Amino acid sequence: xxxxxxxxxxxxxxxxxxxxxxxxxxxxxxxxxxxxxxxxxxxxxxxxxxxxxxxxxxxxxxxxxxxxxxxxxxxxxxxxxxxxxxxxxxxxxxxxxxxxxxxxxxxxxxxxxxxxxxxxxxxxxxxxxxxxxxxxxxxxxxxxxxxxxxxxxxxxxxxxxxxxxxxxxxxxxxxxxxxxxxxxxxxxxxxxxxxxxxxxxxxxxxxxxxxxxxxxxxxxxxxxxxxxxxxxxxxxxxxxxxxxxxxxxxxxxxxxxxxxxxxxxxxxxxxxxxxxxxxxxxxxxxxxxxxxxxxxxxxx
Numbered sequence: 001x002x003x004x005x006x007x008x009x010x011x012x013x014x015x016x017x018x019x020x021x022x023x024x025x026x027x028x029x030x031x032x033x034x035x036x037x038x039x040x041x042x043x044x045x046x047x048x049x050x051x052x053x054x055x056x057x058x059x060x061x062x063x064x065x066x067x068x069x070x071x072x073x074x075x076x077x078x079x080x081x082x083x084x085x086x087x088x089x090x091x092x093x094x095x096x097x098x099x100x101x102x103x104x105x106x107x108x109x110x111x112x113x114x115x116x117x118x119x120x121x122x123x124x125x126x127x128x129x130x131x132x133x134x135x136x137x138x139x140x141x142x143x144x145x146x147x148x149x150x151x152x153x154x155x156x157x158x159x160x161x162x163x164x165x166x167x168x169x170x171x172x173x174x175x176x177x178x179x180x181x182x183x184x185x186x187x188x189x190x191x192x193x194x195x196x197x198x199x200x201x202x203x204x205x206x207x208x209x210x211x212x213x214x215x216x217x218x219x220x221x222x223x224x225x226x227x228x229x230x231x232x233x234x235x236x237x238x239x240x241x242x243x244x245x246x247x248x249x250x251x252x253x254x255x256x257x258x259x260x261x262x263x264x265x266x267x268x269x270x271x272x273x274x275x276x277x278x279x280x281x282x283x284x285x286x287x288x289x290x291x292x293x294x295x296x297x298x299x300x
Contacts, residue, residue, distance in 0.1 A: 011249040013230040015256020024218025027209045030080040031196040038189030041227035045182035071164025072188020077195040078157030086150030093134045097127040099250040102162035126251040126283035132276030165243040172239030251280040
């Protein structure tokens with residue numbers, strides 16, 4: 001029961017972060033924002049870890065670096081660039097629909113997951129629900145080849161996150177999840193700095209823009225809620241549940257985000273969104289209720 005409560009809290013927090021992140025992105029470029037977020041998160045994690053006396057060293061530091069670059073640098077670099085050149089609704093659909101697919105496939109390749117009929121059915125339901133949920137937000141695909149390239153980048157970013165999540169599981173068993181969260185925030189955030197410079201250029205005015213109320217609100221929610229709480233919970237669930245079940249937040253968080261958008265931004269809401277939400281929750285429940293033993297015998 002405690003795992004389900006933690007999962008619900010994680011999905012709620014990550015659903016709430018969408019609107020503040022959007023507001024903050026109006027002030028500073030998104031990859032610069034992501035780099036700032038993770039570096040701030042690392043600076044918050046460190047005193048907590050030192051106060052608790054948790055060891056920071058690990059014999060698996062090479063895997064930590066690879067996982068960090070995949071789950072943070074690679075994911076956000078490709079994802080944010082793709083969203084910048086492709087319709088945001090389609091980008092969200094591609095990212096969220098592909099996430100559980102890549103998690104279970106990559107997890108199976110690493111011996112952590114099993115591809116079962118129940119899981120295939122849950123993924124199909126979840127994808128259908130996502131399509132319904134974002135049907136009124138996709139819009140026409142404009143930009144031709146560039147938009148298609150952007151959606152391809154979103155897919156690559158999703159693969160990067162899924163791969164990083166899967167190879168993080170042995171790390172969560174070898175060290176406290178919060179220690180891993182610190183390293184992945186620090187290394188991944190540092191990795192995003194050159195990506196931001198290459199794609200967004202350098203402008204010293206951006207640092208002054210971080211004092212804008214929208215940036216402060218966005219970073220506060222992203223760092224405290226998204227990183228310190230939700231990401232730590234995610235790694236804990238990856239350890240105990242496996243990456244696929246932990247990654248089912250991708251069928252729950254969008255519901256929270258859409259509800260917040262309807263309440264605070266007067267975004268459209270109708271029968272398609274209602275049915276989509278119900279289908280996505282059913283897909284999540286179908287997998288979370290699966291019997292023990294659905295995960296494979298783990299290997300590195």
